[in-house]
Amino acid sequence: MNDEKFRQRLRGGDPFADETGLTPEEVREMRRTVLTAIPERRRRLLPALALAGAAAVAVLIALFVFRPDTGAPPRPQRVATVTAPPSPPSREPEPAAQTPVLKKTEKKTLHHRRHRRSMSPDTLAALEPPQPAEQKETPIREIQFSTPGGTRIIWTLTPGKASH
Amino acid sequence: MDTSRQRTSTERLAGLFDAHHERLFRLACRLSSDREEARDLVQEAFLRAARRPAAVPEGEQPGEAWLVRTLVNLCRDRYRRLGVRSRVHESLRKPEETDHPEDAAVARATVKAALATLAPRRRAAIVLHELEGVPVREVARLLGIAEVTVRWHLLAARRELAHVLGKEDRR
Numbered sequence: 237m238n239d240e241k242f243r244q245r246l247r248g249g250d251p252f253a254d255e256t257g258l259t260p261e262e263v264r265e266m267r268r269t270v271l272t273a274i275p276e277r278r279r280r281l282l283p284a285l286a287l288a289g290a291a292a293v294a295v296l297i298a299l300f301v302f303r304p305d306t307g308a309p310p311r312p313q314r315v316a317t318v319t320a321p322p323s324p325p326s327r328e329p330e331p332a333a334q335t336p337v338l339k340k341t342e343k344k345t346l347h348h349r350r351h352r353r354s355m356s357p358d359t360l361a362a363l364e365p366p367q368p369a370e371q372k373e374t375p376i377r378e379i380q381f382s383t384p385g386g387t388r389i390i391w392t393l394t395p396g397k398a399s400h
Numbered sequence: 401m402d403t404s405r406q407r408t409s410t411e412r413l414a415g416l417f418d419a420h421h422e423r424l425f426r427l428a429c430r431l432s433s434d435r436e437e438a439r440d441l442v443q444e445a446f447l448r449a450a451r452r453p454a455a456v457p458e459g460e461q462p463g464e465a466w467l468v469r470t471l472v473n474l475c476r477d478r479y480r481r482l483g484v485r486s487r488v489h490e491s492l493r494k495p496e497e498t499d500h501p502e503d504a505a506v507a508r509a510t511v512k513a514a515l516a517t518l519a520p521r522r523r524a525a526i527v528l529h530e531l532e533g534v535p536v537r538e539v540a541r542l543l544g545i546a547e548v549t550v551r552w553h554l555l556a557a558r559r560e561l562a563h564v565l566g567k568e569d570r571r
Contacts, residue, residue, distance in 0.1 A: 239558070242558060242561070242562055242565075243530055245507075245511070245565060246511060246526075246530050246531065246561070247530070247531060248504075248507055248511070249507040249508045249509075249510055249511025249512065250430070250508070250511070250531055251429055251430050251508060251511065251512045251515065252426050252429045252430050252531070253508060254505075254508065255426075255429050255435065257422060257425060257426070258421070258422070258425050258439065262439065263421060266417075266421070266439075266442070266443050266446070267414070267417055267418075267421075269443060269447070270413065270417055270443065270446040270447055270449075270450050271410055271413060271414055271417075271450070273447050273450035273451060274409055274410060274413070274450050274451075274453070
């Protein structure tokens with residue numbers, strides 16, 4: 237079979253020869269299907285995107301809540317100074333020039349804690365020895381500390397007496 | 401901005417469809433076994449363009465070539481999936497049962513069955529060149545292969561078809 241005969245044979249049996257092509261209805265339907273494929277795809281992606289966004293937010297919240305406490309500065313210690321009500325006058329007058337006497341161990345503790353913790357100016361003022369002129373008017377003072385663990389320490393400072 | 405891009409894609413796709421759907425259907429009819437299959441192939445090719453508008457190159461001719469290549473690839477997928485070769489050999493027996501081999505319908509069925517024995521890309525090359533009269537250079541552009549490869553496919557396709565058709569003639 238030479239080339240020309242082959243070509244004639246092939247064209248004589250062209251599979252498209254008895255085809256009329258797509259009808260206008262088929263073309264219209266196919267066109268609509270094809271052109272609506274783009275928004276359909278986007279609509280299909282929306283739930284997946286919403287789910288991914290929700291998952292990301294949940295992960296962020298979980299990280300924020302269960303974040304390990306590393307490198308965070310310690311919370312400032314809460315120090316409150318409360319002035320106790322004035323005590324009833326003692327029967328025996330105390331000497332005016334008497335300086336406050338603290339036990340040796342308490343002095344040590346005070347000195348140690350002064351270095352360990354930062355104290356407010358009020359606290360420092362309370363720890364200063366009272367002036368002799370103000371001796372009579374100085375009321376009993378209480379110093380309260382609260383540790384981060386919740387333990388409360390209350391010092392009662394009575395001029396001329398040991399604290400409790 | 402997104403809406404305008406979408407509108408541009410839609411307009412571009414509409415332009416491609418209006419310009420090439422007839423030609424693609426004609427090619428699909430010559431590459432597939434029946435009309436319904438050809439219609440599905442054309443629609444699937446355009447749907448691929450719709451799903452990935454960025455994959456379709458800009459311009460009339462590159463867009464057309466992309467659609468033809470997609471159509472041929474779809475034919476290849478179907479060819480592999482259905483195992484056409486084994487089925488075609490059975491269908492080739494049908495025309496020979498008739499007593500009038502010169503009948504046009506039988507001739508068409510014979511050629512169709514013979515074309516079905518070819519691999520999709522080879523079939524596309526012979527259909528484009530011999531039945532649609534597309535020059536070799538244009539066939540190469542449409543199929544995205546070298547001209548020498550197109551010539552090789554044409555030579556091999558002629559040999560295979562001549563063998564099948566000659567066998568039919570001898571019977």
